[in-house]
Amino acid sequence: MVSPEAIRNILARNEALAPIAGEISEDENLFDKGLDSFGSVQLMLALEEHFDVEFPDHLLSRKSFSTIRSIRETVSSLVQAEAA
Amino acid sequence: MLAERFARAASVAALHADAVDREGRFPAEAVAALKAERLLGLQIPRQFGGEGSGLTDIAEGCFALGQSCSAAAMVFAMHHIKVSSLVSHGLDSAWHCRLMERIAGEQLLVASSTTEAGIGGDLRNSLCAVEAEGATFALGKDASVISYGAQADLILATARRNAEAATSDQVLVALMADQITLERTSTWDTLGMRGTCSDGFRLEARGVPVEQILPKPFAEIAAQSMLAASHLLWSSVWFGIASYAVDRARVFVQAEARKRQGQVPPTALRLAELSNALQAMKATLVSALRRFEDAQGNADLLDSLAFSVMLNNLKTTASDMAVDIVQRALGIVGLAGYKNGTPFSLGRPLRDVLSAPLMIGNDRILANTAKLLLVQKSAGQLMSA
Ligand SMILES: Cc1cc2nc3c(=O)[nH]c(=O)nc-3n(C[C@H](O)[C@H](O)[C@H](O)COP(=O)(O)OP(=O)(O)OC[C@H]3O[C@@H](n4cnc5c(N)ncnc54)[C@H](O)[C@@H]3O)c2cc1C
Numbered sequence: 001m002v003s004p005e006a007i008r009n010i011l012a013r014n015e016a017l018a019p020i021a022g023e024i025s026e027d028e029n030l031f032d033k034g035l036d037s038f039g040s041v042q043l044m045l046a047l048e049e050h051f052d053v054e055f056p057d058h059l060l061s062r063k064s065f066s067t068i069r070s071i072r073e074t075v076s077s078l079v080q081a082e083a084a
Numbered sequence: 085m086l087a088e089r090f091a092r093a094a095s096v097a098a099l100h101a102d103a104v105d106r107e108g109r110f111p112a113e114a115v116a117a118l119k120a121e122r123l124l125g126l127q128i129p130r131q132f133g134g135e136g137s138g139l140t141d142i143a144e145g146c147f148a149l150g151q152s153c154s155a156a157a158m159v160f161a162m163h164h165i166k167v168s169s170l171v172s173h174g175l176d177s178a179w180h181c182r183l184m185e186r187i188a189g190e191q192l193l194v195a196s197s198t199t200e201a202g203i204g205g206d207l208r209n210s211l212c213a214v215e216a217e218g219a220t221f222a223l224g225k226d227a228s229v230i231s232y233g234a235q236a237d238l239i240l241a242t243a244r245r246n247a248e249a250a251t252s253d254q255v256l257v258a259l260m261a262d263q264i265t266l267e268r269t270s271t272w273d274t275l276g277m278r279g280t281c282s283d284g285f286r287l288e289a290r291g292v293p294v295e296q297i298l299p300k301p302f303a304e305i306a307a308q309s310m311l312a313a314s315h316l317l318w319s320s321v322w323f324g325i326a327s328y329a330v331d332r333a334r335v336f337v338q339a340e341a342r343k344r345q346g347q348v349p350p351t352a353l354r355l356a357e358l359s360n361a362l363q364a365m366k367a368t369l370v371s372a373l374r375r376f377e378d379a380q381g382n383a384d385l386l387d388s389l390a391f392s393v394m395l396n397n398l399k400t401t402a403s404d405m406a407v408d409i410v411q412r413a414l415g416i417v418g419l420a421g422y423k424n425g426t427p428f429s430l431g432r433p434l435r436d437v438l439s440a441p442l443m444i445g446n447d448r449i450l451a452n453t454a455k456l457l458l459v460q461k462s463a464g465q466l467m468s469a
Contacts, residue, residue: 017360032253037208041456058384058388060388060459061384063383064232
């Protein structure tokens with residue numbers, strides 16, 4: 001399972017989220033915390049690079065990337081699918 | 085029948101289109117006809133006195149009006165873009181439900197204020213901020229463009245959530261005409277789309293109840309209703325303008341053919357090319373409308389990157405094609421189109437349609453698409469977004 005800390009480390013590279021990445025709870029909406037559409041694209045790229053996965057088109061929506069929990073679930077499902 | 089109601093309003097709009105353009109005045113007769121046909125409340129759900137129409141119905145209206153008077157068509161489109169945000173995001177708010185009832189019942193006209201001095205066409209950022217004082221708020225905005233701001237019954241305006249919020253942390257507020265003052269800061273004396281009366285204003289609102297702030301963040305409203313409604317309805321207006329120009333060219337070529345029977349006029353070849361371009365433009369628009377209708381109720385799809393890319397592509401493609409088509413129609417018609425006051429005059433439609441690539445600059449939209457393409461994957465099926 002992908003840890004929340006791994007996700008927080010990646011969030012910390014985002015300009016808007018950097019100062020608060022450590023404090024964001026798993027269910028807080030990242031877009032409410034200042035993540036914008038370009039930031040979310042950068043986040044997707046960073047996650048693909050770090051976890052060596054590719055998000056298919058149907059997962060590239062605001063919902064998949066709106067909270068730390070949803071990101072963990074999305075990434076985990078892909079990591080497991082690769083391992084299987 | 086809806087088509088007949090649109091046709092009646094469009095014929096009124098056509099009658100006054102030249103005067104509206106020449107005098108740069110609001111298409112008052114056309115808007116009165118839209119109200120008389122009860123077309124301003126079409127999208128409002130039935131329980132609030134509307135007809136529950138979808139965007140495809142509204143797009144038909146934009147197309148019908150676009151062939152008659154671009155300014156009236158754009159007013160109708162912009163009104164319904166705002167109404168689509170209310171219908172998609174206002175149902176949880178008693179105040180906005182009551183507003184929808186009033187729009188349908190009293191045929192209120194809704195305007196939009198997103199553009200701001202210092203921000204330009206960057207919809208997703210605001211400088212001005214809502215300043216709440218207990219149960220009410222104040223808002224001051226340097227709104228550099230508000231189409232028919234002086235004629236509207238209410239304005240939906242973007243602003244930062246509060247004075248401390250980031251420029252992208254926006255809300256959408258409904259401001260009734262009697263709750264605001266509008267001081268004109270610039271006059272819309274333009275090449276085309278003159279009847280939209282898109283003057284600049286200093287907008288001041290005070291003592292507005294906080295329940296008039298739409299409960300959803302503007303980021304969601306923009307992504308889930310406004311982007312789609314804007315690009316689909318604007319493109320329908322531009323398709324109407326382009327179709328009108330192609331009609332003029334066709335009538336012209338047919339008249340030539342009647343004069344010299346037995347010969348195909350040389351301009352007929354250009355007309356064939358033009359019909360080709362018009363069909364391609366129509367296909368782009370209609371497939372986007374179908375995809376949008378098919379995606380209703382599927383928030384994940386509406387929210388996906390692929391869907392945003394598709395809508396962005398519609399806007400840049402339709403706006404460029406419309407300009408090209410009207411220009412080529414003028415090439416076929418020649419001087420009769422260049423002159424004002426002939427049955428083939430294309431000056432007004434050409435000037436109007438030149439606004440299309442500027443209305444949220446195409447380069448701004450392409451730059452946005454470019455970012456999305458950094459992660460988007462290829463489509464799996466022919467019939468997918
Ligand atoms: C007919 C009409 C009616 C309108 N009605 C309204 C209304 O009712 N309410 C309202 O709020 N607004 C309205 N607008 C304004 C519209 O929404 C945009 O704000 C406006 O068209 C942007 O104008 P601009 O060229 O000054 O702005 P900017 O957005 O500042 O752009 C200037 C130039 O820079 C380019 N550019 C900007 N960003 C980038 C980028 N990232 N990459 C590359 N190039 C970029 C653009 O393509 C453009 O060429 C209307 C516009 C028109 C034409």
